[in-house]
Amino acid sequence: MSDILLRIEDVIKSFDELEVLKGISLELKRGEKIAIIGPSGSGKSTLLRTINYLEIPTSGHIYLDGELVGEKQVEEKFVRTSEKMLARFRAQIGMVFQGFYLWPHLNAIENVAIGPQKVRGISKEKAFALAEEMLAKVHLDHKIKEYPERLSGGQQQRVAIARALAQEPKLMLFDEPTSALDPELVGEVLKVIHELADEGRSMVLVTHEIGFAREVADVVYFMDEGVIVEYGPPEQVFEKPRQTRTKAFLSQLFSH
Amino acid sequence: MFDLAQTIYFSKVLMIGAVMTVKITFGALIIAIIVGFIMAAIRTYSKIRLLEIMVNIYVEIFRGIPPLAQLFIIYFGLAYAGVKLEPATAAVLGLGLIGGAMLTEVFRSGLNALHFGQREAALAIGMTPMMALRYIIFPQATRITLPPLGSYAIGLLKDTSIVSAIAAPEIMFYARNLVTSTFQTTLIYILAALLYFILSFPLARVVDRLERKQRAWT
Amino acid sequence: MIEFFKLYYEHLPAWWPQIVPAIGNTIGLTAGAYMLAVVLGLILAVGKTSKIGPFRWFCTGYIEVVRGIPSLAILFLLYFGLVPLGIVLDAFTAGFIGLGLSGSAYIAEVFRAGLEAVHKGQREAALAVGMTPFASFRYITLPQAIRVVLPPLLNMLIMLLKDSSICSLISTPELMLRAKDLASEYFLPMHVYLLIGVLYFALAFPLSLLAKMVQKRMSSSRRVTE
Numbered sequence: 001m002s003d004i005l006l007r008i009e010d011v012i013k014s015f016d017e018l019e020v021l022k023g024i025s026l027e028l029k030r031g032e033k034i035a036i037i038g039p040s041g042s043g044k045s046t047l048l049r050t051i052n053y054l055e056i057p058t059s060g061h062i063y064l065d066g067e068l069v070g071e072k073q074v075e076e077k078f079v080r081t082s083e084k085m086l087a088r089f090r091a092q093i094g095m096v097f098q099g100f101y102l103w104p105h106l107n108a109i110e111n112v113a114i115g116p117q118k119v120r121g122i123s124k125e126k127a128f129a130l131a132e133e134m135l136a137k138v139h140l141d142h143k144i145k146e147y148p149e150r151l152s153g154g155q156q157q158r159v160a161i162a163r164a165l166a167q168e169p170k171l172m173l174f175d176e177p178t179s180a181l182d183p184e185l186v187g188e189v190l191k192v193i194h195e196l197a198d199e200g201r202s203m204v205l206v207t208h209e210i211g212f213a214r215e216v217a218d219v220v221y222f223m224d225e226g227v228i229v230e231y232g233p234p235e236q237v238f239e240k241p242r243q244t245r246t247k248a249f250l251s252q253l254f255s256h
Numbered sequence: 257m258f259d260l261a262q263t264i265y266f267s268k269v270l271m272i273g274a275v276m277t278v279k280i281t282f283g284a285l286i287i288a289i290i291v292g293f294i295m296a297a298i299r300t301y302s303k304i305r306l307l308e309i310m311v312n313i314y315v316e317i318f319r320g321i322p323p324l325a326q327l328f329i330i331y332f333g334l335a336y337a338g339v340k341l342e343p344a345t346a347a348v349l350g351l352g353l354i355g356g357a358m359l360t361e362v363f364r365s366g367l368n369a370l371h372f373g374q375r376e377a378a379l380a381i382g383m384t385p386m387m388a389l390r391y392i393i394f395p396q397a398t399r400i401t402l403p404p405l406g407s408y409a410i411g412l413l414k415d416t417s418i419v420s421a422i423a424a425p426e427i428m429f430y431a432r433n434l435v436t437s438t439f440q441t442t443l444i445y446i447l448a449a450l451l452y453f454i455l456s457f458p459l460a461r462v463v464d465r466l467e468r469k470q471r472a473w474t
Numbered sequence: 475m476i477e478f479f480k481l482y483y484e485h486l487p488a489w490w491p492q493i494v495p496a497i498g499n500t501i502g503l504t505a506g507a508y509m510l511a512v513v514l515g516l517i518l519a520v521g522k523t524s525k526i527g528p529f530r531w532f533c534t535g536y537i538e539v540v541r542g543i544p545s546l547a548i549l550f551l552l553y554f555g556l557v558p559l560g561i562v563l564d565a566f567t568a569g570f571i572g573l574g575l576s577g578s579a580y581i582a583e584v585f586r587a588g589l590e591a592v593h594k595g596q597r598e599a600a601l602a603v604g605m606t607p608f609a610s611f612r613y614i615t616l617p618q619a620i621r622v623v624l625p626p627l628l629n630m631l632i633m634l635l636k637d638s639s640i641c642s643l644i645s646t647p648e649l650m651l652r653a654k655d656l657a658s659e660y661f662l663p664m665h666v667y668l669l670i671g672v673l674y675f676a677l678a679f680p681l682s683l684l685a686k687m688v689q690k691r692m693s694s695s696r697r698v699t700e
Contacts (some may be wrong), residue, residue, distance in 0.1 A: 091382025
């Protein structure tokens with residue numbers, strides 16, 4: 001087994017005329033944590049969404065554990081795989097959205113258990129046991145019967161994290177997980193993500209929380225206008241940025 | 257004054273009409289659901305502006321004109337234009353098309369209530385699009401649309417009474433026939449009203465329960 | 475197609491003087507029925523939450539039963555069904571009472587929803603700052619309830635306008651009855667009913683626009699109360 005868990009290979013993504021990703025490549029080693037920062041509209045969320053093919057790259061390829069995601073190679077050509085194959089890949093990647101997107105007709109534990117049950121075909125009892133375990137991991141074992149409507153934003157996001165964890169994913173994707181939260185609720189969510197990072201999970205984190213990125217990430221990528229401007233260990237990117245665009249972005253952040 | 261045998265006889269005759277009332281209601285309901293759903297889907301998902309405008313015109317027109325007038329247009333008007341429909345067929349068609357306009361709004365709000373992120377989250381945990389539809393979108397859409405759909409069905413059941421005006425043989429039609437032969441207006445119309453109530457009451461209870469359930473869930 | 479419209483051109487001058495008073499009657503019938511329905515509806519809504527048992531049972535029962543019966547059946551009962559009992563109503567009176575009675579059951583539900591939408595705590599808070607129960611109803615509950623109630627009340631008016639057409643079946647002299655007479659007199663059902671359809675639409679559509687506008691207004695300011 002190779003050391004590389006995720007490889008993004010020269011991904012370009014356009015919406016109609018607008019090119020949002022202009023050829024992105026990056027690699028993530030098993031157990032590595034990547035943070036992607038950059039101004040809004042830089043394409044960082046789009047990049048994250050191409051990893052599990054919620055956004056289909058206009059060109060370029062994604063490899064998870066050495067296998068093509070969403071495509072297969074027929075002779076020399078790349079062709080899209082079936083939705084079923086795609087779903088099998090997505091099942092290996094956990095994703096946490098900015099807007100939580102819990103399913104309001106299901107309570108907390110059902111939100112977490114439905115994936116194992118329907119996607120992985122685990123028995124109901126086992127799925128619920130797993131879900132309970134995952135909810136405990138995000139410190140919500142006392143709220144398992146609540147419906148999303150009755151949970152705070154921070155609690156909803158933690159359920160969403162538990163839902164992703166219940167996939168037992170190889171890789172976790174976080175798409176600005178705290179941006180929709182009231183300031184006082186940010187901490188509880190970051191704490192959970194921090195704990196997951198400490199477990200040695202592989203993750204890609206798109207965030208505005210610079211301090212948190214610095215604490216957690218092994219590598220920080222700075223994106224602007226659809227390209228990776230620079231990347232490196234957090235100390236380097238934050239303290240000794242080499243590119244003027246990075247400097248401008250960081251100084252603007254800290255001047256606020 | 258009260259004649260039991262006659263009451264039973266009246267009830268039996270009206271029951272024949274009740275069967276037709278139920279048939280017309282079901283027929284119109286099916287048309288309304290199909291038409292309404294298609295229109296709602298167009299209104300929600302279509303990117304073709306003209307199509308959307310046409311749906312809006314359909315909805316406004318069918319909701320703005322009394323059912324009786326539409327029924328007369330379809331039945332007498334089309335007959336004049338050479339298309340002769342059975343009264344019951346005209347009734348099902350007319351009420352169905354009117355219902356389609358009513359249900360467009362109902363289905364649209366059902367579709368709108370679902371944030372696209374809900375579906376994405378389902379895909380992200382590895383559900384196929386079919387599974388997302390089956391486990392995430394459909395259960396929510398039905399919970400939102402079922403109560404108003406039920407209310408509509410009750411309204412429809414009662415609206416079928418007006419198709420007696422084009423001589424479709426349902427409850428009111430038989431009631432009027434009985435009246436002309438026996439002149440027992442009070443008894444016959446009370447029985448007819450009672451029959452409608454018996455038909456609609458269970459439906460009303462179901463709608464009530466659905467609404468309460470929905471409130472608990474949101 | 476041109477032939478079709480030519481017939482309108484020929485007949486409209488003869489039809490129009492007959493149609494105009496009929497429109498007036500339809501409006502009068504609707505307005506009368508609506509007022510009756512609103513007044514009765516308010517009484518029923520209050521009655522349904524009343525502490526006086528029999529009054530509450532009557533109101534609840536009335537709402538349930540009337541909502542389960544077609545307006546047409548109620549109209550027939552009033553117009554034909556009361557005759558053997560010695561009560562003879564003219565078609566217009568029977569029409570407006572019948573529509574009003576059936577409409578009131580719906581309006582009662584509208585009012586009830588409006589009153590329920592205002593949280594009890596608001597009333598308590600009003601009492602706590604020293605308002606009398608009447609003042610708290612007048613200044614706190616009512617203004618909020620009206621916002622919830624106004625859009626469906628307007629929709630009910632449209633409903634009643636359309637429902638008034640079925641009064642033609644008990645020969646109330648309104649637009650639809652005039653249409654039936656003209657259709658059989660001139661053997662032009664398609665022309666007459668299309669024209670009548672357009673007229674009803676012309677009456678209902680502005681109301682429907684108004685209802686939508688009010689709804690938009692209200693829903694943007696309603697969040698405050700929730």
